[in-house]
Amino acid sequence: MEHVDGWPVYTIVPPQVRGAVVYVHGGGWVNEIAPQHWHLVAAIAAEASMAVTVPIYPLIPFGAALEARDKTAALVRRSIDRWGATFLAGDSAGGQIALSTALALRDAGVVLPRTLLISPALDLTWSNPRIPAVQPTDPWLATPGGKVLAEHWRGDLDLLDPAVSPLFGDLTGLGPITVFTGTRDVLNPDAHVLAVKARTAGVPLELCEVAGQVHVYPLLPTRAGRDAQRQIVESLRAAAPG
Known part of the structure; x- marks a missing residue:
């Protein structure tokens, strides 16, 4: 572990490095990294032979979207300088x-080889009209709490700013995106909107949707979770250079 620009940052380095990943953990912007995140990070490092950088970013009420985006972008640049081709991944x-971060890097001329998203929070306005239909099936997330957290996480930015709600960003010119989502997740409707926007912008997007699965199911110790983890590791291994 080292401190980079005020953040604790962990890097897991396998014996042979064929690329790198910056992994940003979920937790509703209020919870620290969990054992399930470390299991996935370890699998990526060991099985895909990738150096994985894991930032421990400040949470609400001490952190906000703009700082998280900009400092994560700096860590991606740092990873590229150290390890070469670097993927970006995150859950929730x-x-x-x-x-x-991928949008900001694209604006700065850095196009990532792939961005991998697990049950991502894409629109912090929580305004998708399909959310109320999914909400009764979701045992984990709820719209009222999500709106409260969004108000804190946005800091001084508008909720529609792509640094807060990346669904409102222009996707043109991004590298390929992979999204894992379950149908019992209130964030699932926005994953479909992202897929449509990516297709319109000419960005390759693979939507890995599993019926009946819940929020961040690839992190869970279930058959579906284990299958998704294998898929994540295999996709990164296949895309790694060398």
Whole structure:
């Protein structure tokens, strides 16, 4: 572990490095990294032979979207300098940070080889008209709490700013995106909107949707979760250079 620009940052380095990933953990912007995140990070490092950088970013009420985006972007640049080709990944709240970061890097001329999102929070207005239909099936997330957290996480930015709600960003010119989502997740409707926007912008997007699965199911110790983790590792391994 080292401190980078005020953040604790962990890097897991396998014996042979064939690329790198910056992984941004979820937790609703209020919870620290969990054992399930470390299991996935370890699998990526060991099985895909990738150096994985894991930032421990400040949470509400000490952190906000703009700082998280900009400092994550700096860590991606740092990873590229150290390890070469670098992927960006994140789950839930970390997925929001990851896609916002990919957009900012694209604007700065850095196009990532792939951005991998697990149940990402994409629109912090929570305004998708399909959310109320999904809400009764979701045992984990609820719109009222999500709106409260969004108000804190946005800081001084508008909720529609792509640094807060990346769904409102222009996707043109992004590298390929992979999204894992379950149908019992209130964030699932926005994943479909992202897929449509990506297709319109000419951005390759793979939507890995599993019926009946809940929020961040790839992190769970279930058959569906294990299958998704294998898919994540295999996709990164296949895309790694060398």
